[in-house]
Amino acid sequence: MAIVEELYLPEECWEHILKIFLKECGYHSRYLQSPSVVSKQFLSVTDSCTSSLTIFNQTLPFLPRLFQRFTNLTSLDLSHFTGNRDVLLTNISRFGLQVKSLNLSNHCYIPVYGLHVFSQQITTLTSLICSGIYSFRKSDLFLIADCFPFLEELDLSSSSSEYYSFYEDFDINAVSLALPKLRKVNFSGSNYIKDSSLFHLCKNCEFLEEVVMFNCKHLTHFGIASAIRERPYLRSLCTNLPRILNIDMELIDSLRSLKCLSVLDLSCSFISDQLLSSLADEGLPLRRLVLRDCGGYSYTGILDLLSKSPRFLQHLDLQHAMFLNDQLVAELSKYLLSLVSINLRYCSKLTESTLFVLVETCPFLDEIRMEYTHIGKSCVDKYSSFRDSVVNRRMKMKSLHLGYNQYLNNETIKFFASIFPNLQLIDVSECHCISDDGIVEVLRCCQIMHLNLTSCQKVNLLAMNFQVPKLEVLNLSFTRIDDKTLDAISKSCTGLLQLDLKRCYNITGKGVKQVVENCTQLREINLQHCCKVSSDVDFQTAMVLLRPSLRKIIPPYDFRPSNSKWKPLFGRGCFRF
Numbered sequence: 001m002a003i004v005e006e007l008y009l010p011e012e013c014w015e016h017i018l019k020i021f022l023k024e025c026g027y028h029s030r031y032l033q034s035p036s037v038v039s040k041q042f043l044s045v046t047d048s049c050t051s052s053l054t055i056f057n058q059t060l061p062f063l064p065r066l067f068q069r070f071t072n073l074t075s076l077d078l079s080h081f082t083g084n085r086d087v088l089l090t091n092i093s094r095f096g097l098q099v100k101s102l103n104l105s106n107h108c109y110i111p112v113y114g115l116h117v118f119s120q121q122i123t124t125l126t127s128l129i130c131s132g133i134y135s136f137r138k139s140d141l142f143l144i145a146d147c148f149p150f151l152e153e154l155d156l157s158s159s160s161s162e163y164y165s166f167y168e169d170f171d172i173n174a175v176s177l178a179l180p181k182l183r184k185v186n187f188s189g190s191n192y193i194k195d196s197s198l199f200h201l202c203k204n205c206e207f208l209e210e211v212v213m214f215n216c217k218h219l220t221h222f223g224i225a226s227a228i229r230e231r232p233y234l235r236s237l238c239t240n241l242p243r244i245l246n247i248d249m250e251l252i253d254s255l256r257s258l259k260c261l262s263v264l265d266l267s268c269s270f271i272s273d274q275l276l277s278s279l280a281d282e283g284l285p286l287r288r289l290v291l292r293d294c295g296g297y298s299y300t301g302i303l304d305l306l307s308k309s310p311r312f313l314q315h316l317d318l319q320h321a322m323f324l325n326d327q328l329v330a331e332l333s334k335y336l337l338s339l340v341s342i343n344l345r346y347c348s349k350l351t352e353s354t355l356f357v358l359v360e361t362c363p364f365l366d367e368i369r370m371e372y373t374h375i376g377k378s379c380v381d382k383y384s385s386f387r388d389s390v391v392n393r394r395m396k397m398k399s400l401h402l403g404y405n406q407y408l409n410n411e412t413i414k415f416f417a418s419i420f421p422n423l424q425l426i427d428v429s430e431c432h433c434i435s436d437d438g439i440v441e442v443l444r445c446c447q448i449m450h451l452n453l454t455s456c457q458k459v460n461l462l463a464m465n466f467q468v469p470k471l472e473v474l475n476l477s478f479t480r481i482d483d484k485t486l487d488a489i490s491k492s493c494t495g496l497l498q499l500d501l502k503r504c505y506n507i508t509g510k511g512v513k514q515v516v517e518n519c520t521q522l523r524e525i526n527l528q529h530c531c532k533v534s535s536d537v538d539f540q541t542a543m544v545l546l547r548p549s550l551r552k553i554i555p556p557y558d559f560r561p562s563n564s565k566w567k568p569l570f571g572r573g574c575f576r577f
Contacts, residue, residue: 048072052101055081055088067095075101079129089114093121101127101153109133110140119147127153131186138170138192145178152181157188157212172197176204183207188214195223202231210236214267221247225254236263238290243270256282262312265290273301280308290317292343299328306335314364317343326353333361341367345401351378352412359397359419367399376407376433398422403429403452410438417445429454429475436463443468454478454500460485464492471495477502477526483511490518498524502554508532509539516547524552531556 052075053059053066060083067073076092076099078085085104089111092099099122104111110133119125125148130136136156144154170192176182182205187193193216202208208231213219220242228234237258241247252275255261261284271294286309291297302318316339318324324347336342339362344350350373358365397420402408408431417423423446428434435458442448443464450473453459460481471493476485477500486507489496496519501507512533516522525543527533535556544550 051075052077057081057083060088063091064095067092067097073097074099075103077103079103079105079107085111086114089118093118097122098124100124101129103129105129105131105133105155107133109135110137110143112140112143115143115147123150126150126181129153129155131155131157133158136190136192141170141172141175145175149178150181151179152207153184154179154182155184155186156190157186157214158190170197173200173204176201180205181207184210184212186212187216188212190216191218194218195220195226198223198227199230202227202234205231209234210238210263212236212238214238214240221251225251228258229254232257233260234258235260236265237261238263238265238267239269240267241269241271247272247275252278255279258284260285262286263288265292266294267292267317269294270296271301272296273298273304276301276305280305283308283310285310285312287312288315289313290315291321292317292319294320299323303328303332306332309335311335311337314338314340315342318347319343319369320346322346322348325349326351326357329354330357330361333357336362337364338362339365341365341369341399343369344373345369345371347373349374351375353378364396366396367401368397369401371401371403371405371427373405374407375402375405376409376412379411396422399425401425401427403427403431403454405431407433409433410435410441413438414441417442421445422447424448424470425450427452428456431456432458435459436461440464443471449473451475461488464488466492468493469495472497474498475500476504479504480506482506483508483514486511486515490514494519495521497521500526501530502526502528504530505532509534513539513542513546516543516550520547521549522547523549525550526554527556528554529557 048071050070051072053070053073054077055063059066059081074097076097078088081088085107090113102118102125110130128144128148128151130144133140133156141156144151172193173196182201185201185205185208187197193213195218198211198213198216198219201211211228211234216239219239221244224239224241225248228237237255241251247270255264255275256278259282264279264284264286265288267290269291271291276297277300289305291302302321306313313336316336321344324344326349329344329350330353336358339358342358342365344354347370350370352375354373355368355370355375358368400416400420400423402413405428408428410433413426413428413434414437416426423442426442426446426448427450428439429452432455434453434456439451439453439456439459439461440463443451444466447470448468449470451471452475454475455478457480459476459479462484465488472495474489474493474496481501481504483506489499496515499515499519499522501512507530509532512525512527512530516525533539533556540553540555543553
């Protein structure tokens with residue numbers, strides 16, 4: 001008898017395997033159970049792989065044990081913590097962590113004392129996010145520069161100073177000199193940023209590669225032009241140009257000088273064909289181009305840019321380009337051979353013909369956004385030859401966002417299901433012609449993981465009499481479903497992770513209990529304004545006990561916890577208001 005030797009892999013190998021696996025899972029990794037559930041020998045491996053931790057109020061009592069267990073933590077997110085952050089940062093500083101990234105967003109002020117103590121013990125920080133700080137002071141900026149001189153990424157977006165006047169100098173020059181290693185900055189919505197601020201950042205930070213400055217109302221064309229001329233090796237520029245009648249030639253020349261520019265986002269800007277054509281002449285290596293909600297340009301400009309640029313473009317956003325029609329997009333598609341995703345929302349002249357042309361022409365395309373268009377207005381029968389030509393070779397399409405299309409019907413989405421067998425996400429929210437006939441066929445033919453049926457009043461899923469094992473996220477908010485639908489879900493979608501039932505007025509606690517009991521991996525459920533679902537402590541407790549995997553419950557509108565019976569449930573950190 002042959003002896004089968006045990007296969008042994010050292011922990012370093014397993015650690016590498018798990019890191020690759022979690023990276024591939026991306027966003028969905030947050031729903032996965034720990035690999036240590038499979039084998040206890042993975043416990044130490046998963047501990048060493050854990051590099052980030054989000055701290056909630058409920059996390060506080062367990063922090064010492066968590067820091068002792070996860071010794072390789074490099075990223076901490078305190079944006080959800082509502083307690084005393086000065087005390088928290090002081091306590092964290094005692095554990096000798098090698099923290100590289102810290103998120104302090106969405107609070108009223110910067111925790112000055114806590115940051116000072118933290119910086120004295122932890123000197124490895126390279127990324128600081130302080131987005132959405134209501135009262136950001138000049139002294140806070142100097143504190144950050146003084147405490148963390150090795151910062152490479154700084155996000156102060158939507159942080160405003162309630163005491164700021166235009167004439168007050170935040171002295172970005174001194175701050176940028178104190179932070180010479182900065183590579184990425186985001187000052188979007190910051191009312192203290194003006195032309196001189198951007199100029200000094202670009203002049204003093206020699207490693208600067210990415211600049212994000214949306215809604216900085218004191219920036220001018222001249223200021224932007226002067227600044228980026230100081231940093232010709234910028235790779236990413238995201239800003240909205242101030243609305244003026246004629247774009248300054250100095251700004252156009254400065255943009256043309258960015259020979260390494262791979263990301264250009266001019267959302268909500270007033271641009272021109274002259275600007276786009278001038279960029280085309282330089283052959284910039286653009287990989288992402290965002291002209292969302294831009295005005296002032298036409299088909300001539302965008303055609304000139306795409307036809308003359310190298311074929312590197314992977315992400316294109318032309319939302320609200322009202323001049324586009326099916327024929328014009330067909331012409332543009334010839335120059336989009338590397339395209340991975342495209343946004344054509346609010347391009348109201350487009351029909352399913354555009355979708356078919358893009359899929360046929362762009363071999364790498366896997367995401368299309370075409371909300372608020374005229375998809376479904378034509379009869380799909382005339383595209384039968386198209387189905388025969390692509391069904392065996394166009395397998396990459398994974399995400400279709402088709403919400404708010406008044407003409408989208410069952411025949412159209414059944415046709416999509418027949419040519420996109422690997423479709424994972426479909427959004428048909430507010431498509432009032434859609435019913436079970438179409439949706440059930442999509443679930444039967446495709447690999448759907450995410451389904452958005454918001455306000456699809458004709459859908460009840462009662463014809464779903466088969467297993468849908470891959471469905472993880474289901475949004476049925478604002479629909480007329482009842483407990484019969486929840487019964488069908490509990491039998492067919494047992495792998496569900498997230499269920500949104502907001503304003504489903506006909507469901508009751510009985511149906512909800514059935515879903516919670518049978519969907520064994522359920523993590524999140526939204527019951528907001530479900531008036532027939534009980535909000536008393538006994539029902540909510542039963543839900544949590546039935547499904548220990550639950551991490552987030554949005555309760556009905558009349559949820560008013562008031563006695564000690566609720567304490568064990570809040571200790572689990574499930575409830576969100």
